[in-house]
Amino acid sequence: MYIKESKQEYDAIVIGSGITGGWAAKEFSEKGFKTLLVERGRVVEHRKDYVGEGIPPWEQPLRSKVSLAEVEQQYHVQKNCYAFNDSTKHFFGNDRDLPFETTKGTDFWWIRANQLGGKSLLWHRFSYRWSDFDFNANKLDGFGNDWPIRYQDLAHWYSYVERHVGICGQKESLPQLPDSEFLPPFDMTAPELHIKQRLEATFPDRKLIHGRQAHLTKPSAHHLAQGRGQCQARNECQKGCSFGAYFSTQSSTLPDAAKTGNLHIAPNSVVHSLIYDGISNRVKGVRVIDNEDLSQREYFGKVVFLCASTLGSTQILLNSRNKTFPNGLANRSGVLGHYLMDHNYNAWARAEIPGFEDAFYSGRRPGGLYVPNFYFKPDPKRPFLRGYGMSAGAYREDWKALQHKDGIGIAFKQQLQKPGKWQFWLGAQGEMLPRFENSVQLHAFKKDKWGIPQLEINCRFSENERLMMLDAAEQGQLMLEKIGLENVSSGQHDKPPGSGIHELGTARMGRDPKDSVLNGFNQSHDIPNLFVTDGASFCSSAVQNPSLTFMALTVRAVNYAVKEVAARRI
Structure with missing residues (x-):
């Protein structure tokens, strides 16, 4: 299955093996296409190469920390990811070998995972459908171009993907958050159920629901046939999961593609x-260019799918410029590299939950709760456009809460053995408007070790995003106070774009070839056999995590491409 040199002309070439590339490879292979999956990084074998799995912190040299010297030399950007530690660092890109530039006065965290499986090994697994409120937003308020698709164009493909992936959650019948094909959700704790009841009674337009995640809480026969098993609620997913209980390329799409x-x-x-x-x-x-010895080679195919991540795919297109396309391949519109977006996580609120001293929980649930966007309808009275969702959850303090408090002797040791107070938190996830000036380009002279021009990223949050996060902190505080929680506090972070790890845009879809790179099937307007199905194709960011939509767009695009090949149009 693994090749190096090849003179074969493949029916399809898929570039990138993460969430979208894995799906494209699976779909093409199952439809009889001789498919080549091109991955810039090393092979990671399911189970065998999860070297940090099951190793507790006390058996690690620095108790899961990474040495300051190693961080400074290799991971000065990657260290900012929530999933980065000594048990996962081997799944992250090496910043020394993967340099990029930011325009003066801006900052960007480009989190990368260059190996077979890509960031599907590291993602946080939240999986939400988009609604027509999301696909209509650009048209309604004039920011960004109109999406060439609507919810009904994706509804069937959402279901197709969800049945294969396995999404746990619960039907809610919310207009702004369509229901998925669900496995049973993880249980809410007693305090969470109490807060849900109080919140929804006090704020009828705001729901506290189960987070929807790609975890097998109750595997179907289909999942078991993939070789996957039930989630063990260890919450160590980023180390790799030998149970295959969360969706990744290694556990799901790659085995199906390989067996064809x-x-x-x-x-x-x-x-x-x-x-x-x-x-x-x-x-x-x-x-x-060979990742190890820097030798060069070429592969040939009839259809090419770019699934190399938002910035990765755009970098390839920009570096493929030629006489016909001097500003980047398939870029007659001139918008390639523009309208870069991310999600904004820069607001929070938290509080103590009185009571429930006799309540606790079992296991480590690998995800929390969610307050869907309650600003999904436009309102001219709001000082900002679009809205935000909120991640949420309750937990009970343990011994770690005492590490910054005074204490000594037997009494302090005994206190360490007792659970503390219940806490509740909210964390905003805000939409970022598509703006032309938020962009990437090839650096004029700096190159990486493979001789490829580095990306120069010019991206910043706007006043709209600042006002949105101010509102999120205020609303979070109000909500927790109104439902009777104690010691409520709220605030804002100042993390730059890229910190959400949801890069979107830069090769967007559109109805008009003059202002977009792709049509409604992720196909290049300019070059019929070229498709881009990762986040680069997005026209807006919405508030929901984008990965489920990546998958639905990819399988829909493959289905379309296969029909176009059969009709001899590409």
Whole structure:
């Protein structure tokens, strides 16, 4: 299955093996296409290469910390990710070898995972459908171009993906958050059930619901046939899961693609650029540089799917410029590289929950609760456009809460053995408006170790996002106070774009080729056999996590491409 040199012309080439690339490889392979999956990083085998799995902190040299010297030399950006520690660092990109620039006065955290499976090994697994409120938003308020699709275009594909992935949650019938095909949710704790009742009674427009996640709480026969098992509620998912209980390329799409016999994988193959034939107006293949020895080779195929992540795919297109497309391949519109977005997590609120001293919980639930966007309808009275959702959850303090408090002797040791107070928290996830000036371009002279021009990123949150987070902190505080919680506090962070790890835009869809790179099937307006199905294709960010929509768009695009090939139009 793994190849290096190849003279074969493949039916489909998929670049990138993360969430979207894994799905594209699976769908093409199952439809009989001889498929080449090109991955710039190393091979990670399911179960075998989860080297940090099951190792407790006390058995690690620095109790799960990474040495300051190693962080400074290799992970000065990656360290900002919530999932980064000594048990997961091998799944993160090496900042020394993967440099990028930011425009003066801006900052950006580009979190990368360059290996087979990509960030599907590290993602937080929240999986929410988008609604027509999200797909209509640009058209209604004039920020960004109109999405060329609506919810009904994706509803079938959402269901198709969800049945395979396994999404736990509960039907809520909310207009702004369509229901999925659900496995049973994780249980709420007694305090969470109490807060849910009080919150929804006090604020009828605001619901506290189960977080919807790609976890197998009750595997179906289909999931068991994939070789996956039930979630053990260890909450150590980013180390890799040998149970296959959360969805990843390794646990789900890759095995299905491999068993067809139609899949080949070219690991350690850093894509330099796409090979374009101006006579036929087709992409003929890809130029790659070996990740290890820096040798060069080429692969050829009839259809090319870019699934290399938002910034990765755009970097490839920009570096594939030629006489026909001097500003980047498939960029007659001039918008390639523009309208970069992320989610804004810069507001929070928390409080103590009185009572419930006799209540606790079992296991470590790998996810929390969610307050869906209650600003989903436009309101001219609000000082900002769009809205935000809120992650939420309750927990009971344990011995770690005492590490910054005074104490000594037997009494203090005894106190360490007792659970503390119940706490509740809210964390905002705000929409970021698509703006032309938030952009990426190839650096004029700086290159990486493979000789590829570095990206220069110019991106900042606007006044709209600042006002949104101010409101989120205020509303969070109000909500917790009104339902009777104690010692309520709220505030804001100042994390830059990229910190949400939901990069979107830069090769957006659209109805008009003059202001977009792709059509409504993720197909290039300019080059018929070129598709981009990762976050680069997005016209807006909405407030929901985007990964489920990545998957639905990808399988829909493959289905379309297969039909177009059969009709001899590409």
